[in-house]
Amino acid sequence: MAGPATDPRSAAVAGDPPRRRNTEAALLGFAVLITVVAQAIVDLTITGSLRPEMAGFSAWITALWVVAHLVIRRWAPYADPLLLPAVALLVGLGLTVIHRLDLAAEQVESDITREDAPVQLVWATLGVALFVAFLVFVRDHRTLSRYAYTLALAGLALLALPALLPASMSEVNGAKIWIRVAGFSIQPGEFAKICLIVFFAAYLVDKRDVLALASRRVAGIELPRGRDLGPVLVAWILSILVLVFERDLGSSLLLFGIFVVMLYVATERSSWLLIGVGLFAGGAFLAYQIFGHVRARVDTWLDPFAYQDGAGYQLVQSLFGLGTGGIFGAGLGGGRPDQVPVAKSDFIASAVGEELGLFGLVAVIIVYLILVERGLRTSLVVRDAFGKLLAAGLAFAVAWQVFVVLGGVTGLLPLTGLTTPFLAYGGSSLVANFVLVAVLVRISDAARRPATPHAAPPVRLGDAPTEVVTP
Amino acid sequence: MNAPLRKVAISVLVLFTLLILNVNYIQVVRSDDLRSRTSNTRVLAAQYDRERGAIVVEGTAVAESVPTDGRLKYLRQYPQGELYAAVTGYHSLIYNNSQLERVENDVLAGSDGRLALRRLADMFTGRDPAGGDVVLTLDPAVQEAAMAGLEGVTGAVVALDPDTGAILGMASTPSYDPTLLSSHDPAAIRAYWDELEAAERDPRLNRAIGDNYPPGSLFKVIVAAAALEDGLTPESVVPAPEEFPLPDSSRTIPNFGGSACSPSGEQSLIDALTISCNTAFAALGIELGEDRVREMAEAFGLDGEGFEIPLQVAPSGIGDIVDDAALAQTAIGQRDVRMTPLQAAMIAATVANDGVLMKPYLVDQVQAPDLTVIDSTEPEVWREPISEEVANQLTEMMTSVVAEGSGRAARIAGVQVAGKTGTAQVSDEVADHTWFMGFAPADDPQIAVAVFVANGGGTGGERSAPIARQVIQAYLDGQGG
Numbered sequence: 001m002a003g004p005a006t007d008p009r010s011a012a013v014a015g016d017p018p019r020r021r022n023t024e025a026a027l028l029g030f031a032v033l034i035t036v037v038a039q040a041i042v043d044l045t046i047t048g049s050l051r052p053e054m055a056g057f058s059a060w061i062t063a064l065w066v067v068a069h070l071v072i073r074r075w076a077p078y079a080d081p082l083l084l085p086a087v088a089l090l091v092g093l094g095l096t097v098i099h100r101l102d103l104a105a106e107q108v109e110s111d112i113t114r115e116d117a118p119v120q121l122v123w124a125t126l127g128v129a130l131f132v133a134f135l136v137f138v139r140d141h142r143t144l145s146r147y148a149y150t151l152a153l154a155g156l157a158l159l160a161l162p163a164l165l166p167a168s169m170s171e172v173n174g175a176k177i178w179i180r181v182a183g184f185s186i187q188p189g190e191f192a193k194i195c196l197i198v199f200f201a202a203y204l205v206d207k208r209d210v211l212a213l214a215s216r217r218v219a220g221i222e223l224p225r226g227r228d229l230g231p232v233l234v235a236w237i238l239s240i241l242v243l244v245f246e247r248d249l250g251s252s253l254l255l256f257g258i259f260v261v262m263l264y265v266a267t268e269r270s271s272w273l274l275i276g277v278g279l280f281a282g283g284a285f286l287a288y289q290i291f292g293h294v295r296a297r298v299d300t301w302l303d304p305f306a307y308q309d310g311a312g313y314q315l316v317q318s319l320f321g322l323g324t325g326g327i328f329g330a331g332l333g334g335g336r337p338d339q340v341p342v343a344k345s346d347f348i349a350s351a352v353g354e355e356l357g358l359f360g361l362v363a364v365i366i367v368y369l370i371l372v373e374r375g376l377r378t379s380l381v382v383r384d385a386f387g388k389l390l391a392a393g394l395a396f397a398v399a400w401q402v403f404v405v406l407g408g409v410t411g412l413l414p415l416t417g418l419t420t421p422f423l424a425y426g427g428s429s430l431v432a433n434f435v436l437v438a439v440l441v442r443i444s445d446a447a448r449r450p451a452t453p454h455a456a457p458p459v460r461l462g463d464a465p466t467e468v469v470t471p
Numbered sequence: 472m473n474a475p476l477r478k479v480a481i482s483v484l485v486l487f488t489l490l491i492l493n494v495n496y497i498q499v500v501r502s503d504d505l506r507s508r509t510s511n512t513r514v515l516a517a518q519y520d521r522e523r524g525a526i527v528v529e530g531t532a533v534a535e536s537v538p539t540d541g542r543l544k545y546l547r548q549y550p551q552g553e554l555y556a557a558v559t560g561y562h563s564l565i566y567n568n569s570q571l572e573r574v575e576n577d578v579l580a581g582s583d584g585r586l587a588l589r590r591l592a593d594m595f596t597g598r599d600p601a602g603g604d605v606v607l608t609l610d611p612a613v614q615e616a617a618m619a620g621l622e623g624v625t626g627a628v629v630a631l632d633p634d635t636g637a638i639l640g641m642a643s644t645p646s647y648d649p650t651l652l653s654s655h656d657p658a659a660i661r662a663y664w665d666e667l668e669a670a671e672r673d674p675r676l677n678r679a680i681g682d683n684y685p686p687g688s689l690f691k692v693i694v695a696a697a698a699l700e701d702g703l704t705p706e707s708v709v710p711a712p713e714e715f716p717l718p719d720s721s722r723t724i725p726n727f728g729g730s731a732c733s734p735s736g737e738q739s740l741i742d743a744l745t746i747s748c749n750t751a752f753a754a755l756g757i758e759l760g761e762d763r764v765r766e767m768a769e770a771f772g773l774d775g776e777g778f779e780i781p782l783q784v785a786p787s788g789i790g791d792i793v794d795d796a797a798l799a800q801t802a803i804g805q806r807d808v809r810m811t812p813l814q815a816a817m818i819a820a821t822v823a824n825d826g827v828l829m830k831p832y833l834v835d836q837v838q839a840p841d842l843t844v845i846d847s848t849e850p851e852v853w854r855e856p857i858s859e860e861v862a863n864q865l866t867e868m869m870t871s872v873v874a875e876g877s878g879r880a881a882r883i884a885g886v887q888v889a890g891k892t893g894t895a896q897v898s899d900e901v902a903d904h905t906w907f908m909g910f911a912p913a914d915d916p917q918i919a920v921a922v923f924v925a926n927g928g929g930t931g932g933e934r935s936a937p938i939a940r941q942v943i944q945a946y947l948d949g950q951g952g
Contacts, residue, residue: 265475308510316510322497323505324513336513358498362491369487376480380473388472392479399483403490412493 027085035092045333127434148202155195250416329357524602616945620938636829687895690804745876756802770856815921823916892931
């Protein structure tokens with residue numbers, strides 16, 4: 001593994017903090033190796049021979065990460081070296097499991113045999129392209145704050161679009177969260193999420209002083225003034241609307257959670273968390289009372305086996321997969337993950353758990369944890385308030401989404417319709433998450449870059465530009 | 472903003488820890504539970520992907536997996552149809568497994584610990600993993616004779632090797648064809664299953680071990696054993712009145728057909744057993760007392776507990792005895808006395824084996840796919856309820872039963888057969904159960920057998936003894952005897 005000593009630049013330039021680009025390259029190599037070996041195992045186990053496309057696939061996936069790596073070297077040289085390799089590992093593993101499930105359909109002579117893995121590879125390529133484009137064209141993440149309101153409008157439009165479209169163009173399996181045009185299905189919510197996080201960050205940085213300071217004490221708790229409750233109420237209502245018009249429990253929960261946490265980080269006031277939890281509890285209670293589909297989700301979650309031939313079928317099959325996989329798993333190609341409905345998208349984690357076992361699934365969770373904690377670390381270190389809040393929002397979005405979706409698949413939480421970032425089949429999710437990581441990489445580059453070239457240890461400026469003079 | 476950020480980072484750590492803990496719970500703690508649920512089709516489906524081991528009787532597979540071209544690579548078949556169904560059970564896509572297919576599933580499916588090394592070797596050599604074979608103790612001649620004897624009636628036959636406890640025959644009727652439940656066609660499986668469900672008497676029940684029934688006069692052998700252990704001899708004279716008044720009751724126990732056992736109102740123990748005198752044994756039971764009767768019954772295995780052969784055997788027992796009237800009825804095998812046909816065969820085998828009860832077993836060997844033996848059952852002494860002397864006395868008495876008493880229909884030319892008949896009243900509405908248990912040859916026992924016919928009417932001597940004779944004859948012929 002390449003350390004600082006073998007990096008000529010870091011050795012040559014005194015005071016320049018280590019860039020760790022060789023570490024990144026080595027880790028990427030490792031991720032590629034795992035991906036290719038896993039693909040080979042799948043082919044050998046199921047078909048008994050390596051398919052000819054293997055060479056092309058290996059070259060393609062290697063090229064993707066080489067390009068992404070080189071772009072980081074050139075345009076974001078100080079970027080966090082763990083972000084991209086974590087993504088590469090997750091995407092590679094996702095492609096492998098999807099490919100494995102493609103083969104399963106052939107195995108059981110299903111009428112619907114689809115080659116989804118190559119499609120996913122195309123989406124990954126598009127994702128890397130957007131990743132590269134972002135790093136090349138957006139040199140400073142602060143430019144994003146200039147488009148905050150535009151992005152907010154775009155985000156809302158993307159969010160609302162499926163609700164406005166006729167069901168034939170927007171509804172799949174009961175959730176109205178799609179835009180289906182000319183054979184393509186796009187889940188605009190994934191992009192809306194990023195747009196809204198950028199807007200939240202810019203808005204909260206702008207308004208955090210008033211949100212943080214103007215307060216009154218009620219029963220020993222600092223509560224914000226009534227009129228300052230506006231934004232959180234808007235976010236709450238927005239989430240409820242998503243739930244009502246798109247029947248999308250996941251996005252609703254995701255957006256509200258992200259907003260409350262960003263509000264808390266921006267204001268440093270835990271009273272916002274309390275208000276958030278209170279609103280959530282109220283909303284959850286109302287939703288449970290009013291919406292049959294929410295009630296069904298909760299009931300199935302509490303006792304999936306009571307509904308195992310109906311609403312609980314997916315979850316029960318997922319639990320069977322996980323339980324049958326056990327500690328070491330059935331081995332790639334050795335299980336029956338195809339028995340779980342929509343295993344490629346919503347339930348890909350149960351396929352991982354069945355074939356790679358407890359070890360594999362926990363490893364995946366830890367890779368996510370690394371990705372999230374590196375994002376949060378970026379947020380800690382970066383000097384400007386907007387970048388701080390944006391990085392925190394993006395990192396937490398990944399964490400929250402992973403928690404909600406994996407919790408759902410493993411029976412810890414009620415099922416929601418969210419995708420597993422980077423792992424699951426689905427173009428919108430994959431491409432959007434590449435953009436998300438591009439933003440994180442861009443901010444981490446700013447965070448780790450010395451304040452001035454060749455300067456002594458970078459001075460922590462803290463939040464100086466937005467320091468508030470207390471009255 | 473850094474202080475809340477750190478708290479968010481820690482919260483994320485906590486959330487992910489919850490995820491990891493929950494995954495541990497699902498994949499480790501609940502793993503076995505999830506795997507073994509009957510609705511988990513993936514385990515069963517996986518079993519169809521490898522060659523399931525055979526169940527073998529004397530070198531012939533009575534349950535085997537044959538390769539197919541279909542989606543499920545192997546089809547389970549039972550070439551002998553109904554003959555071994557009670558023992559093998561079925562291996563069904565829809566209804567899971569039963570009998571040996573269920574209890575020996577780990578071996579047959581190849582997941583048994585004793586096959587672990589071989590699985591590892593298979594993994595490295597690339598050989599298709601296969602299940603192990605289960606070799607049974609059954610004797611085809613005995614099995615066929617038993618099923619032939621039970622033709623047209625509901626009942627069961629169990630035959631044991633008294634020296635070892637090896638089960639030579641185990642038949643139950645009505646039977647069914649397990650192949651039809653083990654096909655790959657769910658609709659056909661369901662149709663056949665519904666047909667079996669609708670049957671008046673469930674063909675899927677192995678009556679030899681799956682249920683217990685009132686044994687009637689078979690139980691007199693246990694009362695006689697207790698009396699002999701207490702110092703009586705076959706020649707001891709016991710009271711044998713025409714009617715036995717039940718203590719503290721206006722009712723009486725009559726003899727079969729209402730006749731007197733002897734003109735004098737008393738007779739020898741051997742004569743009482745030979746003609747199966749109810750009044751003599753009712754009186755003897757009260758004379759011995761509840762404790763003595765219970766003690767002897769439990770020593771023979773009527774202790775209210777089930778056991779495994781490795782199929783699960785229903786418990787046999789004598790129930791609660793509330794007063795002397797109940798004791799008198801218990802002594803003639805009525806009231807709450809219940810016995811599996813296997814238990815009856817065990818009583819006969821104990822007498823045949825000089826008072827030593829061997830643990831009955833059905834699985835002789837477990838073999839790896841290449842037929843190397845990886846486990847075999849060693850005969851095991853289970854209980855010693857009576858002394859050799861008492862066993863010899865009982866043999867003498869039971870020989871008399873067949874030679875000149877109620878069991879004459881079990882006589883075989885040139886072979887001394889010992890036995891005891893039983894006719895148990897069930898209720899006024901349905902015909903009696905009839906029994907016969909015995910062994911042969913009396914001086915050098917090779918086989919002990921019990922025959923049970925449910926609600927067949929008649930007496931044990933008329934209905935059950937002839938079946939026992941056919942089974943014994945078939946076995947002794949096969950042994951060159």
